[in-house]
Amino acid sequence: EKDVSVKNDLNLLVLTVASEKTDGYKRFIESANLNGLKTKVLGLDKPWKGGNMKSVGGGYKLNLYLNALEPYKNNDNLAVLLTDAYDVVLLANSSTILKKFTAFDAQIVISTERSCWPDKKLADHYPTVELDGYRFLNSGGVIGYASQLYKLLSEKPIKDLDDDQLHLTNLFLNTDVRKKLNIKLDNYASLFQNLYLSEDDVKMRLINKSYVLENTHFNSHPAILHGNGISKLSLNSYTNYIPNQWSPESGCSKCKDNTIDLSMLKNENYPIVLLSIFIDRATPFFDEFLEKIKNIDYPKSRLLLSFTTLVEYHKEKVDKFITEVGNQYNASFVFHKTPKENIHARHFVFSLCTSKSCDYLFYIENEVHLDNPQTLKILIENNKKIIAPMLTRPFKAWSNFWGALSKDGFYARSFDYMDIVNYNKTGIWNVPYIGSCYLMKGSILENKNTRPSYKEDNLDYDMAFSKSLREKQVFMYIDNQYNFGHLIDSETFDTTLKNPEVYQLLENRYDWELRYIHPDYIENFNPEKKPAEPCPDVFWFPIVTERFCQEFIEIMENFGQWSDGTNNDPRLDTGYEAVPTRDIHMKQVGLHKVWLKFLELFVSRLQEHVYLGYYSDGPPRSLMNFVVKYNPFGQASLRPHHDSSTYTINIALNSPGKDYQGGGCHFLRYKCKVTEMKVGWMLMHPGRLTHYHEGLEVTNGTRYIMISFVDP
Ligand SMILES: O=C(O)CCC(=O)C(=O)O
Numbered sequence: 001e002k003d004v005s006v007k008n009d010l011n012l013l014v015l016t017v018a019s020e021k022t023d024g025y026k027r028f029i030e031s032a033n034l035n036g037l038k039t040k041v042l043g044l045d046k047p048w049k050g051g052n053m054k055s056v057g058g059g060y061k062l063n064l065y066l067n068a069l070e071p072y073k074n075n076d077n078l079a080v081l082l083t084d085a086y087d088v089v090l091l092a093n094s095s096t097i098l099k100k101f102t103a104f105d106a107q108i109v110i111s112t113e114r115s116c117w118p119d120k121k122l123a124d125h126y127p128t129v130e131l132d133g134y135r136f137l138n139s140g141g142v143i144g145y146a147s148q149l150y151k152l153l154s155e156k157p158i159k160d161l162d163d164d165q166l167h168l169t170n171l172f173l174n175t176d177v178r179k180k181l182n183i184k185l186d187n188y189a190s191l192f193q194n195l196y197l198s199e200d201d202v203k204m205r206l207i208n209k210s211y212v213l214e215n216t217h218f219n220s221h222p223a224i225l226h227g228n229g230i231s232k233l234s235l236n237s238y239t240n241y242i243p244n245q246w247s248p249e250s251g252c253s254k255c256k257d258n259t260i261d262l263s264m265l266k267n268e269n270y271p272i273v274l275l276s277i278f279i280d281r282a283t284p285f286f287d288e289f290l291e292k293i294k295n296i297d298y299p300k301s302r303l304l305l306s307f308t309t310l311v312e313y314h315k316e317k318v319d320k321f322i323t324e325v326g327n328q329y330n331a332s333f334v335f336h337k338t339p340k341e342n343i344h345a346r347h348f349v350f351s352l353c354t355s356k357s358c359d360y361l362f363y364i365e366n367e368v369h370l371d372n373p374q375t376l377k378i379l380i381e382n383n384k385k386i387i388a389p390m391l392t393r394p395f396k397a398w399s400n401f402w403g404a405l406s407k408d409g410f411y412a413r414s415f416d417y418m419d420i421v422n423y424n425k426t427g428i429w430n431v432p433y434i435g436s437c438y439l440m441k442g443s444i445l446e447n448k449n450t451r452p453s454y455k456e457d458n459l460d461y462d463m464a465f466s467k468s469l470r471e472k473q474v475f476m477y478i479d480n481q482y483n484f485g486h487l488i489d490s491e492t493f494d495t496t497l498k499n500p501e502v503y504q505l506l507e508n509r510y511d512w513e514l515r516y517i518h519p520d521y522i523e524n525f526n527p528e529k530k531p532a533e534p535c536p537d538v539f540w541f542p543i544v545t546e547r548f549c550q551e552f553i554e555i556m557e558n559f560g561q562w563s564d565g566t567n568n569d570p571r572l573d574t575g576y577e578a579v580p581t582r583d584i585h586m587k588q589v590g591l592h593k594v595w596l597k598f599l600e601l602f603v604s605r606l607q608e609h610v611y612l613g614y615y616s617d618g619p620p621r622s623l624m625n626f627v628v629k630y631n632p633f634g635q636a637s638l639r640p641h642h643d644s645s646t647y648t649i650n651i652a653l654n655s656p657g658k659d660y661q662g663g664g665c666h667f668l669r670y671k672c673k674v675t676e677m678k679v680g681w682m683l684m685h686p687g688r689l690t691h692y693h694e695g696l697e698v699t700n701g702t703r704y705i706m707i708s709f710v711d712p
C-alpha cells in the first residue's frame, strides 16, 4: 500500500441501513464500536420498502442514503462509508479506512466482486482489470466524500423497489458520471472484501497475536468484510475470529460479554424453562438418559417437563418416569405420538412453550446424554437466542453441529471443525447447523420472523430447523467451553434382542463401560495393590457389574437352548466335546464379536498384567466362549480336566450362598478351592498342564458362570 497522507481535517461517518436489529445487525454495530467508528443507522424499526432481497431490489436503501447525506451535501471534509449491515463486519479504524480511501486518489470508491449482477450483459462495458482483479461493482460498500456521494445519488432518481446494484452499475458505466465524480472501483480488495466467489482468495492470519483478514491473492488486508449472497455462512465462520473475537493466546474474548448471572437469583425467580424431551428413536442406554434428565441442576419449580414419544419402544419407561418424578416439577406433560406426527408434535411444543409463557425451551433428544448437570444453567447464562451445548460421540468426530455447509445444504467440514470437536479451540461458535439439543429463548418462538420451523421443502426435520433459522437470520451457536455430555449412536440398536445394550460395546463403548464394567476395574492396575491370588497362579479381578451379570443371564435364559451336557456337540467342528458342560455359546446369541472385543479391551490387559512377558500379537483368539449353567437337576458339577486354552477366564454371574449352594472351582494340584465366588469377579488361570481343575457340585439353586478359553 502507498504511503499517503490523509487530510488532517478529514473525518469518517459510517452510514448503514437496517430495518431490524437482527443478530447480523448487532454484530455489525459491535464491530463498528470496536473500531471506534462513528455510525448512523437508517430505517431502523421502520418497514423495509426495498422488496424481498432474494432477487433484485434495494433502491430504498439508496434513497435513505441520499436523504441522510443531504445535511452534508457541501461538506468536503467528511468521508462517508455506505455499507450493508446484516452481512458485514468492519475490520479497521477510521484512520486506516481513510488512508486506504485517500490512496485511491478518487472522490468515490465502490466495492467489487467476481460476478456481474444483476445484468450479465453489462459485463463487457466494464473497464478491463489486470492481475485477475475483481472487475464488477457491488453496491454493498461505497466510500466517498459526502458532497460527491450526494451528487452521485442525486444524479438519477431510483424507485424503492428498483435494484440498487443495477442503478450504481449504470451510473458507474456512464463514463461522463464516472469522470465527473472521479469514481474508482476497489478492484484489488484494498478496502472492501466481498466474499462471494472469492472465498479462496482470503485467509486469516495471526498478526500480533490476533487474527486479521488477508487477501492472499492481492496481498491486502481489507477493512470491510461482506458476506454477499450465499457467502453469508463463510462470513459467520470468519466472524468467530475477527474482529478480535478469538485468538490462540486469549481464546474467546467476547464469550463473557452480555451474559446473565443466575447465581444471584432466588429459586422462585429463575426463568421458566420448558424441558422438551423428544423420544424420537429407539436408543440404547435410555435408563441412564432419564437419570441425567432427573439430575439437571435447576429449580424444579421453574421447570415444565414435557415428553414427546414418537416410538413405541420407550413409552413404558417414560410413563413410569413421569409417575415417579413428574410431580416434582412445575408441570409435566406426556405426548405419545406416531412417527407420522413428528413435525406437528414438534411445532405443538413450541405453542405449548408460548402458551405457558416460558422464558426458554430446552430441547433434548434421547441420543443426548447431559453428563454435566450444569448444562442448562450454563446455556442460559450465555444469553443467546439459540445455543447448543457441543456434544460428540465419544472416540468419534461425530457431533451435534456442522461447521460448514456444502453447496447442496448438507454437511461440510469447516477448517476448524476438528479443533472445536477436540476442544483445541474453545468458545461459542456461530455455525450453520445445530441439532439434538439446544436452548431457545421463548421470545424467538413468539415472533414469526424468528420462529424456527421443522418443515422446509422435503428436508428432514433437523435440517429444516437449521435452514429456517439461517433464512430468518437467527444465529445459531455451539458452546464448547465445557464438557456437557455426549451422544449415543442408535444406528445399530436392535430392539428385538433381549437386553440389547449388551450388544452395543462396539458402537457405544463409553456407555457400555459405564453400565457394565466394574467400577473397581481400573483398580486392578493400581501399582500399589497386588491382584488377589486365591490359588497359585489363579488371579481374581473385579471386571463386570452386577447389572451385566443379571442382563447376561437373562439373555441366556431368554434364548434357553442349553446344550444337553453330553459328549455330542453339533456346535463344534469336531462334533465332540470330551468334558461337556450344559452351556450356551456366544455365537448362538449373537455376542461372539462383542465378546472378542471385550477380551481385547478388558481381559488382555489383565493377563499381561499378571503373566508378565506374554503378549498377544493383536486381538486375542478365543474359540470357546460360553455361559455354563449348573444345577442339581441338570448338570451339577464338572469332572477334573484341562481346558483347551493358554489361559481361561471364569466370571461368576451369580452368588454362592444366595442363588445356589455348593459350587466353585477346585485346582487339584494345589489342593485349592475357590468357592466364595463374587458376582462380576473373574478368575484367570492357566489352561493346561498345571491347572488341572474341576467344577464342584451345586447342591441347591442354579450357578451361572461365563467361561472363555483364550489362546492369545
Ligand atoms: O465350575 C467351574 O468354576 C469350572 C468350570 C470349568 O472348568 C469349565 O467350564 O471348563
Ligand SMILES: [Fe+2]
Pocket (backbone or CB within 6 Å): 641, 642, 643, 648, 693
Ligand atoms: Fe475348565
